[in-house]
Amino acid sequence: MAGSRVRWRWLVLPGAALAVWAVSHTDHGTAPDAAPRPSTTSSAAPDAAPSATPGGGATTPRPDGAYDPADCAAAVRKYATAAGVHPRLLMAILYNEAYKPHDPALERAWQRYKPDAAFGVANMHRAAFDEVKRGRDFADRKWEELPDDRTLAVEAAAWYLHDLNRQLPARWPAGHTRDELLALGYNAGAGNMLAFARGTPPGGQAQSYLDRLHENWTQAGRAVAR
Structure with missing residues (x-):
């Protein structure tokens, strides 16, 4: 999660709000295919630059509150390309961050309960x-x-990844790819990202985030290829 050293989990909202969410939302989670590791290229530029032309998909909340990261594919392609990061990486991060409901009213209700919560x-x-x-x-x-x-x-997420990328050295001893390190930086912060690049093993939470990135890699590729 950007700007946080420790990823917090979405906790149960107070009864009434959660009941409203349960009635009005549909689970869009799908089991990914066998997930390859993210790109091993040392460059953050896409292998083949995808079109930045919007290709459809809702980038504003749906009336029923349902959310699928693939809805943001056009924006992902556009802003990842502009920021010089892989669209597939940005999409995989959106899948990683889809662990909680992204309904505007619920996000604001949770923020009132937990003022340091993240948005979007x-x-x-x-x-x-x-x-x-x-x-x-x-x-x-x-x-x-x-x-x-x-x-x-x-x-904002695309440019945050861009800024993390600028902090990485040209080479590093650890066996992580650039995309993996950027995802770890997104989750755990730039300082931890640089420590992982130097060879410090990720802790349990960071490793879990990286594992989910691998799990989401195939469906992220399908989403940005639409």
Whole structure:
């Protein structure tokens, strides 16, 4: 989760709000195919740059509150390409971050209960968003807009990955690929990412995040190829 050293789990919301969510939401989780490791290239540029032209898909919340990361495929292709990161990596991170409901009303209700909660489909904390937006074309946007604007959430996540990528050295001794390190940085922060690059083994939570990235890799590839 961007801007947090420890990934928090989505806890049960107070009764009434959770009941509303249970009635009005559909589970969109699907079992992925056999998941290959993320790209082993040392460059963050896509192997073959996908089209940045929007190809359909909802980037604003659906009326029924349902959410599938693949809905954001057009925005993922556009902003990952602009930020110089792999669209497949960004999409896989969205799948990793889909562990909790991404309904705007529920996100805000949870934030009132847990003020340091993250917002948006990319689960970004306020400090991370305020940092990554500096000097960018969304500099005038507010963190509070993330639950309602999935395009903004995807754009911010893409540039956060870009900024993490700039901190990685040209080479590192650890056996992780660049995409794996960027995902670990997204989850655990830049300092931990650099420690993992130097050879420090990921802890249990970071390794779990990386394992899920591998599990989501195939469906992420299918989503951005649409």
